[in-house]
Amino acid sequence: MGGSKMDIQTKVGDGGWSKGKIALAVVGAILLVFLPVVLQGFVAMSFLVRILAVVGIYVMLALGLNIVVGYAGLLDLGYIAFYAMGAYSAAVVGNLFVKAVSHIGAVGLREFLTSSTFIFMLPVAALIAALTGISLGTPVLRLRGDYLAIVTLGFGELIRILATNNFLGLTNGAMGMSINVPNPVGLVAMQKPVINIPAVGFSFQFSVNLYWYYVVVLLICFTIFIVRRLDNSRLGRSWVAMREDEVAAASVGVNIRTAKLWAFALGALWGGLAGVVFANFQGFITPDSFSFLESVFVVSMVVLGGMGSIPGVIIGAALIGGLPAIIQGVAQSPMLASVFHIDAPTASAIANYRYLLFGLLMVVMMAWRPQGILPSKRRARELHPEDEKTLEEEDQSLWAVEHGIDGSGHDL
Amino acid sequence: MAIVEATNATMQFGGLKAVNDVSIHIDEGEIVALIGPNGAGKTTMFNMLTGIYKPTSGVLAFNGVSVAGKKPHQICKMGIARTFQNIRLFANMTTLENVMMGRHTRSTAGPWQAILRGPGFKREEQRTTDEAAKWLRFVGLIGQANELAKNLPYGQQRRLEIARALATEPKLLLLDEPAAGMNTRESADLTKLVGRIRKTGVTVLLIEHDMKVVMDIADRIYVLDFGELIAEGKPVEIQRNPKVIEAYLGKGAEAMLAQQA
Numbered sequence: 146m147g148g149s150k151m152d153i154q155t156k157v158g159d160g161g162w163s164k165g166k167i168a169l170a171v172v173g174a175i176l177l178v179f180l181p182v183v184l185q186g187f188v189a190m191s192f193l194v195r196i197l198a199v200v201g202i203y204v205m206l207a208l209g210l211n212i213v214v215g216y217a218g219l220l221d222l223g224y225i226a227f228y229a230m231g232a233y234s235a236a237v238v239g240n241l242f243v244k245a246v247s248h249i250g251a252v253g254l255r256e257f258l259t260s261s262t263f264i265f266m267l268p269v270a271a272l273i274a275a276l277t278g279i280s281l282g283t284p285v286l287r288l289r290g291d292y293l294a295i296v297t298l299g300f301g302e303l304i305r306i307l308a309t310n311n312f313l314g315l316t317n318g319a320m321g322m323s324i325n326v327p328n329p330v331g332l333v334a335m336q337k338p339v340i341n342i343p344a345v346g347f348s349f350q351f352s353v354n355l356y357w358y359y360v361v362v363l364l365i366c367f368t369i370f371i372v373r374r375l376d377n378s379r380l381g382r383s384w385v386a387m388r389e390d391e392v393a394a395a396s397v398g399v400n401i402r403t404a405k406l407w408a409f410a411l412g413a414l415w416g417g418l419a420g421v422v423f424a425n426f427q428g429f430i431t432p433d434s435f436s437f438l439e440s441v442f443v444v445s446m447v448v449l450g451g452m453g454s455i456p457g458v459i460i461g462a463a464l465i466g467g468l469p470a471i472i473q474g475v476a477q478s479p480m481l482a483s484v485f486h487i488d489a490p491t492a493s494a495i496a497n498y499r500y501l502l503f504g505l506l507m508v509v510m511m512a513w514r515p516q517g518i519l520p521s522k523r524r525a526r527e528l529h530p531e532d533e534k535t536l537e538e539e540d541q542s543l544w545a546v547e548h549g550i551d552g553s554g555h556d557l
Numbered sequence: 558m559a560i561v562e563a564t565n566a567t568m569q570f571g572g573l574k575a576v577n578d579v580s581i582h583i584d585e586g587e588i589v590a591l592i593g594p595n596g597a598g599k600t601t602m603f604n605m606l607t608g609i610y611k612p613t614s615g616v617l618a619f620n621g622v623s624v625a626g627k628k629p630h631q632i633c634k635m636g637i638a639r640t641f642q643n644i645r646l647f648a649n650m651t652t653l654e655n656v657m658m659g660r661h662t663r664s665t666a667g668p669w670q671a672i673l674r675g676p677g678f679k680r681e682e683q684r685t686t687d688e689a690a691k692w693l694r695f696v697g698l699i700g701q702a703n704e705l706a707k708n709l710p711y712g713q714q715r716r717l718e719i720a721r722a723l724a725t726e727p728k729l730l731l732l733d734e735p736a737a738g739m740n741t742r743e744s745a746d747l748t749k750l751v752g753r754i755r756k757t758g759v760t761v762l763l764i765e766h767d768m769k770v771v772m773d774i775a776d777r778i779y780v781l782d783f784g785e786l787i788a789e790g791k792p793v794e795i796q797r798n799p800k801v802i803e804a805y806l807g808k809g810a811e812a813m814l815a816q817q818a
Contacts, residue, residue, distance in 0.1 A: 375671050379661065379664055379665075379666045379667075379671065379681075380668050380671055382657060382658060382661075386647045386650065386658045389646075389647035389648055389650060390645050390646070390648075392609070392629075392645060393647065394647075395628070395629035395630050395633075396633060396641075396645075397662075397722070397724075397725055398661040398662030398725055399658070399661055400628070400630045407668060543609075547609050
């Protein structure tokens with residue numbers, strides 16, 4: 146071989162980062178860490194910290210759904226069910242945990258365990274959500290496209306309705322349930338120092354919102370780390386292959402069943418993690434937080450940002466999760482009200498238009514840039530219309546081909 | 558020794574017998590062609606052999622093991638690989654990635670290994686890439702390794718599908734109309750490629766309408782018509798077989814041909 150090896154580089158690896166990319170990452174990291182501190186320091190802007198934390202939770206959800214929709218190509222319209230599973234498991238199991246721990250005599254240990262409840266709940270809820278994902282995945286293995294979308298939609302509603310009807314007496318129905326964890330670990334100590342710079346009106350004290358913001362950022366970094374590694378592996382490739390052509394993927398040895406179940410389980414797992422953070426951050430959950438509309442939002446984030454693209458999905462989540470909240474927050478912030486003389490009713494009227502903007506954005510994007518804001522490199526040109534027959538074939542599920550349905554009948 | 562042994566294989570879709578009581582055998586190292594008019598049941602034979610259809614009755618054995626009821630991915634692992642009549646590539650994956658997919662059953666890394674990225678995982682990924690590159694060189698597509706599969710010209714897509722199938726390390730390769738839509742030059746290249754595949758020790762069963770390709774490379778030919786096996790033999794015998802001529806050209810065609818000759 147010798148010389149012929151030179152014609153193509155077949156080294157496995159990420160290929161290293163360019164200087165520009167490193168600089169961008171450093172600036173981004175600094176902003177992620179310090180921007181919220183600055184915002185927190187000014188009274189008029191501190192509401193933005195809360196919004197950032199909420200956006201962070203949406204980013205986690207979108208990254209999780211991206212595994213299912215973006216990589217594996219399985220349209221899931223009930224993704225919020227896993228988020229609900231995470232949140233409710235955190236509440237139910239977390240409250241049990243706190244109760245159990247309260248019998249511990251040693252005060253220091255007891256307080257430490259109580260305040261770290263959410264950390265213990267992360268793996269528990271992730272596991273519960275992943276198992277839920279598998280239990281949804283198993284009956285729908287043979288479905289694809291629109292059929293799958295409808296079934297997952299039903300599943301999402303099912304979970305919400307179970308929660309509303311106080312399933313097994315666990316969820317406290319429509320009244321919602323609270324999470325009885327007083328202060329998350331370390332918060333009290335972090336709240337001690339107060340920084341005052343009176344000259345510019347800056348007064349900083351660590352807040353609960355800031356705390357959960359940083360938890361979310363850490364979890365997002367963890368998510369990106371894992372998802373990138375999965376994408377660039379045997380399993381990740383088999384997801385993409387399955388998305389491209391299920392029959393061909395099976396013919397080269399992909400066990401469609403296993404690949405789909407892994408996608409459902411891992412996607413659900415991140416929904417669950419986001420749910421734990423959400424439940425603890427809010428301190429109180431009701432079934433209303435897990436409506437079908439939320440599922441639609443998360444799907445929109447993935448589609449708007451660019452299916453299968455991590456930076457794209459993050460931007461999508463930031464836009465859809467953040468813009469409405471920012472518009473609402475800014476319209477109602479005392480600072481603007483004093484500058485523009487906006488009274489409370491006008492402010493809420495402006496805030497009510499936020500979803501109009503969202504709708505408009507979706508229509509324009511899907512018409513002009515269906516591949517998303519930052520499309521994944523492989524996927525970039527896929528959504529432009531191709532030859533009808535090819536599109537039809539790509540949409541066939543292995544099961545449908547085996548059974549000669551899907552309209553086209555059997556190849557003889 | 559027979560690598561494929563089909564005994565009274567029948568595939569029925571409702572009232573239609575797509576394959577009716579067909580018995581064939583393929584010996585190791587052979588190149589066998591399956592021919593017949595459109596709708597004769599050739600692709601159905603392929604789909605039964607690769608686990609997409611379960612035969613209604615009869616036995617299909619590969620290396621003495623029945624393939625009925627096995628899933629496509631299990632059959633791939635047993636050593637049967639295929640291409641499709643209408644090319645089925647992973648259109649939005651690169652050429653190299655397409656062939657890497659062929660290594661799926663010959664590698665094992667699961668999600669844990671992917672996350673932990675230990676030395677074993679890296680070795681396997683390197684091996685997957687190297688093997689894929691090897692097969693791309695074999696079919697002459699190494700220069701297009703990072704091109705998206707859908708951007709390749711038609712003839713190259715056909716060859717890419719063959720490379721992907723070969724990467725699964727098959728003992729038997731099923732080619733479904735590999736020369737369809739190719740010009741004379743391309744199909745001559747394909748004939749050479751199939752010859753080289755045979756030299757690697759892979760047995761080939763191909764469906765083909767291009768009779769020049771079939772006559773050039775096939776050791777033996779089976780002819781199907783309306784789901785039934787109507788002839789079997791060496792290329793020269795098949796060319797002269799009256800039943801085959803009738804199936805392709807209609808009744809009386811034999812006499813006409815004889816007159817012209």
